[in-house]
Amino acid sequence: MGVPEVPASLRSWMSAVSEIARAVNAAEPLDVVLTRVAEQACLLIGFEYCAVMLADADREHLQVAGWSGLSPDYVALVSDSGSLLIRPPGPQLDSPAARAFREGRTIAVPDVAVAANYGRLRSLAPAQGYQGLLAAPLRTSDELAGVIVAYSAAARGFTAPEIELIELLAGQAALALETARLRAAQQSVIAELSRANGELRRGRAVLEWAEEQHHRLMQLVLDEVGLAGLVTALAATLEASVTVEDAEGRLLARAPEVGYRPPPDPAARRRRPARMALEASGVAAGPPRRYEVVQVPVVGPSGPVLPGAPGRVPGEVAWAAPVVLGGELVGRLWVTAPPAAPAPVQLRVIERFALVVGMELLKQRHLVDVAGRLSGDLLDDLLRPDGPARPQAVLDRAAALGHDLSRPHTLAVLAVDGPVPAAVRLPELIRGAAEPDAGLLAGPHDGVQVLLLPAGPDPLELLRRILGHTEAALAPRGTVTVVAGPVARSLDDYAAAYRVARGAAGLRRASRPGGLVDVRELGLSALLLETGAPEALRRFARGLLRPLAAHESVRGGDLLATLRAWLAAGCSTSAAAAALVVHPNTVGYRLGRIEQLIGRSLRDTGVRLELQLALTIREIVRLDETP
CATH class of the missing domain: 3.30.450.40 (GAF domain)
Known part of the structure; x- marks a missing residue:
């Protein structure tokens, strides 16, 4: 396809x-x-x-x-x-x-x-x-x-x-x-001033200028110059700095490159004169009650001024127009430091530009939706339980989206517990947290968001950033769980990696959802995460580790930490002692106590495997209480 x-x-x-x-x-x-x-x-x-x-x-x-x-x-x-x-x-x-x-x-x-x-x-x-x-x-x-x-x-x-x-x-x-x-108003003015040829020429010039700008604006739309092109054109027309930001104040585009003057910073906007001006037109928050351009006082410095731009001057003002889609405020268009206060006809030009900026943002939303649908369809084929039906077609479709799935990828799962507001678009949130060159492929699959990231460099920091970005957007009602699953090195690995990550996510969500879980290096333990029910795995871990946790709660002794260090050290008593900074005899004593409490020998490889799995499950579900 x-x-x-x-x-x-x-x-x-x-x-x-x-x-x-x-x-x-x-x-x-x-x-x-x-x-x-x-x-x-x-x-x-x-x-x-x-x-x-x-x-x-x-x-x-x-x-x-x-x-x-x-x-x-x-x-x-x-x-x-x-x-x-x-x-x-x-x-x-x-x-x-x-x-x-x-x-x-x-x-x-x-x-x-x-x-x-x-x-x-x-x-x-x-x-x-x-x-x-x-x-x-x-x-x-x-x-x-x-x-x-x-x-x-x-x-x-x-x-x-x-x-x-x-x-x-x-x-x-x-x-x-x-x-x-x-x-009609201008024609009336022209008729009244027909005896004053100078005023007549100026009136015609204003009308011609406005019509020329509108025609130019429509041509820019047809030429598909994008948001940056629209902002550059308006800045040149008004000989001013122009900024487009989203509803949360994040920068989307600005112009010119040299001498750019930013709009008022958040602190300046909160001061009473600026706040009253913004709230009067609904630009500050919520659906706008009026769509006109408003004048906003710039009080004090407004962030760093780029090289070539002069500092703020007393009494400086900016102009803001709301960008609206579907009755929803999606952004603002700012005009800063024009050579003179915009005339009424120039304010109308700014309003028209704000409308077209809304069209451009709508187009970008459509493109994001298309990319999300394509990614979702690709993931549906890639994560089939028995592998892709047409492997080469999957590779080709991924390449068309800018991803080389022949390289090793870490498969991650993002799941949300709680309501997701209609205004929150998870695919946009996830992509917004990643750098454009991060190589992230993300899309919905089976009720969760699946993320594919190149295995190198280590993607864990990017997953933390995606988790924080998504948690901030959904707080306080939604809880976000992110699982870094196994590395898939071929197309046949992706379905199994997904089952492991999905199983770990289900295990975490069934107990105490939220946070980042790393199950990339589970080895044989991953097989149980693929098929095991969350409650059955929790019962298994609780039953095996209960005597150790109960002993620690009464007498201490760090039995669980000692067991974890000993298994991680390849069952070496001396290596575990070095990791715990205790004497090897102490480790030996604790291991003997563990055998007494569970009634099984640690020399048995099967027992060691079960204990390793139980400790892994305990970490995933964050069981701080007695199992």
């Missing part, structure tokens, strides 16, 4: 945005532009009908301003002044579109037949013949302007990507609406 290409839906989305942008830049009437948005929603997401509705001047009713697929009779019915009341007196007159506008969030109705809270659907849905719908608000920089509603002829569940697409199309419709209003 070959590696599939990036989903064609991404390029379809970019082409749709470009089509809408061309209509806006061509100054087509607003109803034509909004009709294009409705058409693109049907094409991209597979809906039969779509309508863009705007609030009237009194903000009492929603009225259709552009549509695709709807019959003239239905448009007339919806546009009736008493049809879509924004604040109806009760649920019998309510609709999903009105609720999406009132609450400023996307409303999904998988099946109108069971949507008892929306009485208007009883007459509207049969008139057009739809059974499911999505309604997303149109949010301009200063207010909610309307909604986009997409209708499905059949009842259907709506996926997260479909909801993200309808919300991004709502953003495009809002931008088109705002551009039309800006153009």
